[in-house]
Amino acid sequence: MPEGHTIHRLAARHREILAGHPVAVTSPQGRFASGAALVSGRVLRDTEAYGKHLLHHYEGDRTVHVHLGLYGKFAEGTLPAPAPVGQVRMVLAGPAHWLELRGPTACEVLDPPGVDALRARLGADPLRDDADPAVAYRRLRSSTKALPALLMDQSIVAGCGLIYANEVLFRAGLSPQTPGTAIDPARWTALWDDLRALMKEGVLRGRIDTVHTEHTPEAMRRAPRVDRHGGEVYVYRRPGQPCLVCGTPVARGAMAGRNLYWCPTCQPARTR
Incomplete structure (x- = not known):
């Protein structure tokens, strides 16, 4: 399972290539189809990592929460995105880059209370300046x-x-x-x-x-x-x-x- 430094690197990279732009979100596998529909086309305002959890914050107070678990992984590239092969949970496409997510333990859309509840059950993250x-x-x-x-x-x-x-x-x-x-x-x-x-x-x-x-x-x-x-x-x-x-x-x-x-x-x- 990736440790916290890996998730912070992902958050920084995703912010760099997608934040500030509308993002098309799909779920070729279908397991995240309803969640993808809630955020697709919205502007990705920011990304953050909290411990081993990755958060994509979209306009309209919608947050996509990803926990990679043991088998989850991201792939990325420049557009056009390749046709999905196999079990792809989520695909994101911004102005110039795409991301592909496979095998996560969690991939879900949270509202603000849901994000607060997630943070409340986590301890202090040594990589966050707000850690106590x-x-x-x-x-x-x-x-x-x-x-x-x-x-x-x-x-x-x-x-x-x-x-x-x-x-x-x-x-x-x-x-x-x-x-x-x-x-x-x-x-x-x-x-x-x-x-x-x-x-x-x-x-x-x-x-x-x-x-x-x-x-x-x-x-x-x-x-x-x-x-x-x-x-x-x-x-x-x-x-x-x-x-x-x-x-x-x-x-x-x-x-x-x-x-x-x-x-x-x-x-x-x-x-x-």
Whole structure:
């Protein structure tokens, strides 16, 4: 599932090529036909990302809400748009560009109360300037759940996914077994600031890079990481490989069906 930086990149790109113009909206697949009819021909006023949710705001207080989920993806190009092939949920056509959406978990039209309700159930998005990390901290600090689960809880931190959760905990030297109740305000501030910086870098680069300069392939004279997610990371999907900092083999475990990765030396288990 795309993490928040990807959705913010999509929002910026869609704003660039479509905002300020009437947009023709269709649903070749038919599953979004009624929603498409509500907004087609209207001016797309703006776009925004909130966590893993993409919002297209049209004139007349209509908003198309998209959540890509595990399989959703956008394609784009310059007009004329190609004939749709397969299961295409939504096609948008502006003055010079087209967008094609396939396989999203959600694609729906919301009214203002619906948008408000969506925002209300989401936590603080590190990539948004209106985010309040204090609200996220209160929710996290009150829970005995392990930190990875809390960081990926979209009602606490919107936009943080598995890669960022694993990596930010490594960079903080925190074991993935650490409960939220063990995090004091100073440590939370450091975690939040680091996560925000990493995700902002992800928006700029279009990939997740989390290693410090001294641990890059060039600095360490090692081969670049080869992975479909791209980017240089410390522990994510590196089980059994040596930690880039201390050389200890990276460990892997499971939490609620998700893989966790950590260095047993750099992220020692909390002692009581």
